Amino acid sequence: MKNYLFFDEVVSEKxxxxxxHQESGDIGFYSLPEQDISDILNFARTIQKSTIVVIGIGGSxxxxxxxxxxxxxxxxxxxxxxxxxxxDPIALSNTIQDIDISDALFLAISKSGTTIETISVLKxxxxxxxxxxxxxxxxxxxxxxxxxxxxxxxxxxxxIPQNVGGRFSVLSVVGLLPLAxxxxxIAKLLQGAKEIKDNFFIHNDKNHxxxxxxxxxxxxEKYSSNVLFSYSELFRDFNxxxxxxxxxxxxxxxxxxxxxxxxxxxxxxxxxHSFLQLIMEGPLDKSVTFLKxxxxxxxxxxxxxxxxHLEKLDILNGRKFSELINLQADSTIEALRxxxxxxxxxxxxxxxxxxxxxxxxxxxxxxAVTAIELDxxxxxxxxxxxxKQILKSKLAKS
Amino acid sequence: MKNYLFFDEVVSEKxxxxxxHQESGDIGFYSLPEQDISDILNFARTIQKSTIVVIGIGGSxxxxxxxxxxxxxxxxxxxxxxxxxxxDPIALSNTIQDIDISDALFLAISKSGTTIETISVLKxxxxxxxxxxxxxxxxxxxxxxxxxxxxxxxxxxxxIPQNVGGRFSVLSVVGLLPLAxxxxxIAKLLQGAKEIKDNFFIHNDKNHxxxxxxxxxxxxEKYSSNVLFSYSELFRDFNxxxxxxxxxxxxxxxxxxxxxxxxxxxxxxxxxHSFLQLIMEGPLDKSVTFLKxxxxxxxxxxxxxxxxHLEKLDILNGRKFSELINLQADSTIEALRxxxxxxxxxxxxxxxxxxxxxxxxxxxxxxAVTAIELDxxxxxxxxxxxxKQILKSKLAKS
Numbered sequence: 001m002k003n004y005l006f007f008d009e010v011v012s013e014k015x016x017x018x019x020x021h022q023e024s025g026d027i028g029f030y031s032l033p034e035q036d037i038s039d040i041l042n043f044a045r046t047i048q049k050s051t052i053v054v055i056g057i058g059g060s061x062x063x064x065x066x067x068x069x070x071x072x073x074x075x076x077x078x079x080x081x082x083x084x085x086x087x088d089p090i091a092l093s094n095t096i097q098d099i100d101i102s103d104a105l106f107l108a109i110s111k112s113g114t115t116i117e118t119i120s121v122l123k124x125x126x127x128x129x130x131x132x133x134x135x136x137x138x139x140x141x142x143x144x145x146x147x148x149x150x151x152x153x154x155x156x157x158x159x160i161p162q163n164v165g166g167r168f169s170v171l172s173v174v175g176l177l178p179l180a181x182x183x184x185x186i187a188k189l190l191q192g193a194k195e196i197k198d199n200f201f202i203h204n205d206k207n208h209x210x211x212x213x214x215x216x217x218x219x220x221e222k223y224s225s226n227v228l229f230s231y232s233e234l235f236r237d238f239n240x241x242x243x244x245x246x247x248x249x250x251x252x253x254x255x256x257x258x259x260x261x262x263x264x265x266x267x268x269x270x271x272x273h274s275f276l277q278l279i280m281e282g283p284l285d286k287s288v289t290f291l292k293x294x295x296x297x298x299x300x301x302x303x304x305x306x307x308x309h310l311e312k313l314d315i316l317n318g319r320k321f322s323e324l325i326n327l328q329a330d331s332t333i334e335a336l337r338x339x340x341x342x343x344x345x346x347x348x349x350x351x352x353x354x355x356x357x358x359x360x361x362x363x364x365x366x367x368a369v370t371a372i373e374l375d376x377x378x379x380x381x382x383x384x385x386x387x388k389q390i391l392k393s394k395l396a397k398s
Numbered sequence: 399m400k401n402y403l404f405f406d407e408v409v410s411e412k413x414x415x416x417x418x419h420q421e422s423g424d425i426g427f428y429s430l431p432e433q434d435i436s437d438i439l440n441f442a443r444t445i446q447k448s449t450i451v452v453i454g455i456g457g458s459x460x461x462x463x464x465x466x467x468x469x470x471x472x473x474x475x476x477x478x479x480x481x482x483x484x485x486d487p488i489a490l491s492n493t494i495q496d497i498d499i500s501d502a503l504f505l506a507i508s509k510s511g512t513t514i515e516t517i518s519v520l521k522x523x524x525x526x527x528x529x530x531x532x533x534x535x536x537x538x539x540x541x542x543x544x545x546x547x548x549x550x551x552x553x554x555x556x557x558i559p560q561n562v563g564g565r566f567s568v569l570s571v572v573g574l575l576p577l578a579x580x581x582x583x584i585a586k587l588l589q590g591a592k593e594i595k596d597n598f599f600i601h602n603d604k605n606h607x608x609x610x611x612x613x614x615x616x617x618x619e620k621y622s623s624n625v626l627f628s629y630s631e632l633f634r635d636f637n638x639x640x641x642x643x644x645x646x647x648x649x650x651x652x653x654x655x656x657x658x659x660x661x662x663x664x665x666x667x668x669x670x671h672s673f674l675q676l677i678m679e680g681p682l683d684k685s686v687t688f689l690k691x692x693x694x695x696x697x698x699x700x701x702x703x704x705x706x707h708l709e710k711l712d713i714l715n716g717r718k719f720s721e722l723i724n725l726q727a728d729s730t731i732e733a734l735r736x737x738x739x740x741x742x743x744x745x746x747x748x749x750x751x752x753x754x755x756x757x758x759x760x761x762x763x764x765x766a767v768t769a770i771e772l773d774x775x776x777x778x779x780x781x782x783x784x785x786k787q788i789l790k791s792k793l794a795k796s
Contacts, residue, residue: 057668057671058668058670058671058672059671062672073488073489073492074488085668086631086668086723087667087719087722087726088629088630088632088694088719088723089694089696089718089719089720089723090632090694090695090749091471091631092698092719093696093698094471113708114708114711116711116714116722116726119705119708119711119714120700120711120717120719120722123701123703123705123711123714123715124698124700124719126703126705127703145707146707146708148706149705149707149708152706152707153706166671167672224681224683231486232486232488232489233484233486233489234486234489240672244672244673247672247673247675247676247680248672248673248675248676250676250680251675251677251678251679251680252679252680253679258679258680258681258682259680259681260679260681261680262623262660262662262680262683262684264662269484269485269515270456270483270484272456272782272785273456273457273564273646273782274456274565274642274645274646275641275642275645275646276781276782276785277646277649277779277780277781277782278646278648278649278660279649280649280781280782280785281649281651281656281658282645282649282650282656282657282658282659282660283622283656283657286660296486296487296488298488298491299487300487300490300491300522302518302521302522303521303525305521305524305525307517307520307521307524307547308546308547308550308551309543309544309546309547309550310511310512310517310543312512313512313514313517313518313521315790315793315794316514316517316521316793317521319793320487321485321486321490321518321522322487324514324518325484325485325487327789327792327793328485328514330788330792331785331786331788332785334785334788335785335788338784351488381675382679383674383675383677383678383679384670384674384675384678386678387670387674387678387726387730387732387733388729390728390729390732390733391725391726392713394725394728394729395714395717395725
């Protein structure tokens with residue numbers, strides 16, 4: 001994985017490294033690459049079920065979904081991973097009908113243990129299935145009501161490590177257990193994360209993270225939106241994971257002041273036919289990060305085949321599709337740099353666990369460092385409480 | 399379908415109605431609700447193939463995809479609709495492997511007839527399949543190179559009506575043919591569109607479109623991002639269609655000035671656990687439209703079933719999931735209104751062709767009226783040309 005910055009306005013690099021170092025002692029996600037995963041692997045070895053179903057939403061599902069849907073289109077794992085992550089009745093009904101209950105293991109994942117969506121679905125299924133240790137596993141904070149429920153049913157329980165927030169939890173048991181259960185090599189995920197961590201903390205190679213974070217924080221008003229333009233369909237759910245991480249970590253009050261950076265996830269080349277016009281001719285309020293895959297592993301070549309009346313497009317002949325998609329990315333990069341949009345590029349070497357592990361840890365670090373620079377708390381989400389209270393009172397009333 | 403505005407800053411309604419009326423004589427999408435669809439229906443009746451595959455990208459695919467993925471989870475059409483809308487080698491390979499070629503009808507859709515992505519895939523498949531009138535249909539502008547190619551192979555050709563741009567083309571043959579082929583009642587789609595059109599032009603019920611457009615244009619800098627917060631998984635692809643329509647129509651230069659509004663598509667309740675924190679505590683630069691479904695048709699009830707240690711959540715017992723998701727929307731609406739975010743609500747009565755037809759035409763009208771107010775050209779996309787030129791020179795060179 002490589003990262004190239006093409007920001008025209010250069011920011012001098014300050015010494016925020018020590019602040020990050022200090023924080024890394026208290027905040028849980030920093031030390032996840034070194035965790036002991038033997039419990040997860042041992043448990044996964046005992047499971048024969050061919051469908052794994054996560055009941056969870058937000059930080060409890062987006063991370064595993066991002067990794068699985070990045071890897072599965074290439075590796076075609078023998079087991080399926082499904083997500084019950086909504087209260088939409090049609091979506092719920094279709095996903096549930098698609099599950100052979102006797103051949104499925106459900107994972108109820110909720111940090112607080114009281115997430116409305118998760119408990120609703122759990123109630124619905126429990127009334128049908130009567131969950132036991134064979135069919136349900138619980139992943140939650142120590143002593144949460146969900147853990148107590150799990151104990152009352154003698155379920156297998158995994159606790160989320162202290163000080164690991166939902167949106168930073170993909171490399172904890174929250175993401176690792178469902179991924180291990182379908183066959184993802186989770187040791188390699190952590191190996192990738194560890195490489196980025198060591199580059200940053202030990203080898204003094206900041207992988208551009210500090211200058212990039214400084215740019216985002218210094219120009220938070222000028223470049224209020226940060227686009228992640230990912231050139232592969234594999235990144236669709238990764239984009240959603242990034243949007244949660246960025247929006248929920250960096251949209252915060254600093255005293256009375258509202259600060260925040262707006263994440264936008266795009267997929268190339270599709271969104272060249274959609275959002276790109278706005279970036280090119282609309283207000284210059286967006287930075288753009290391009291995410292490219294150098295070696296897709298699976299590839300096909302456009303044949304030396306002329307179509308009558310379309311001979312002008314014979315310039316495509318003999319190109320691999322991987323070459324074409326990356327040339328499309330490069331052309332968009334060049335066009336945006338010409339008009340002065342702050343651009344940077346992240347290259348992923350190949351589609352595997354190590355590379356996606358790197359990318360995840362890279363973005364977690366980048367988010368944490370940007371929050372330090374913005375002087376906000378990266379790890380809470382007080383803004384969503386009001387809606388929850390209103391919902392509770394509506395439920396109590398009506 | 400109903401629309402409620404809760405904008406705190408009231409804008410006086412001006413007389414832009416006559417401008418819209420005038421434009422509607424020249425711009426093609428306005429008159430699509432009245433088109434003759436007998437050719438499309440007659441052709442569709444002759445097709446027995448069980449898989450329909452669109453080869454097209456952007457305006458050539460997003461509209462049909464939005465309608466199909468809104469309706470199919472409820473109606474489960476007997477035929478499949480697939481999209482080859484990328485140059486990603488892994489995604490292409492997986493989709494193509496999923497097609498039984500002998501039982502598939504391909505539709506090559508490109509307005510210009512020279513779209514790089516579409517022609518690449520067409521070349522690749524034609525070298526394998528040797529398309530003929532039995533396997534391929536062409537939808538393109540009159541006299542385009544793709545039409546000429548189609549003639550040389552004696553293919554069935556449908557022309558895109560004049561003055562209908564790609565992102566406004568879902569209610570033309572571009573969207574109607576693939577939808578009719580899988581069994582969507584396209585007459586009802588147009589009936590819904592016609593209702594909105596007549597409400598606007600004849601019945602003088604502007605359905606809030608003019609005040610809403612005035613608000614967006616007047617506060618284009620203050621509220622530079624417009625969020626569509628759709629409370630159902632059914633709207634995932636509709637959100638993408640909206641993002642293209644809004645970004646590509648309204649991100650334009652007005653002389654030397656860059657104007658534009660940034661669309662953001664969210665799905666509820668999922669994104670309550672992601673983006674909502676940023677709207678609640680970040681900069682107040684976003685308006686939010688909530689999109690709700692009143693009657694999902696398919697529904698399930700959370701049972702009267704207590705889980706030990708989770709009895710506090712028995713307030714959910716006996717609720718339908720449709721009730722819960724709409725209460726979640728209402729709670730978020732209330733929370734956002736409390737902090738002064740400009741909010742409006744669109745309610746869809748049910749999941750059917752008429753309602754999605756209304757919604758499409760509503761958004762097309764809203765976009766057109768907003769562009770008139772912003773004094774920009776809604777229907778071109780000059781900003782994407784630079785990237786295309788750079789790509790061509792890269793392809794010619796390397």
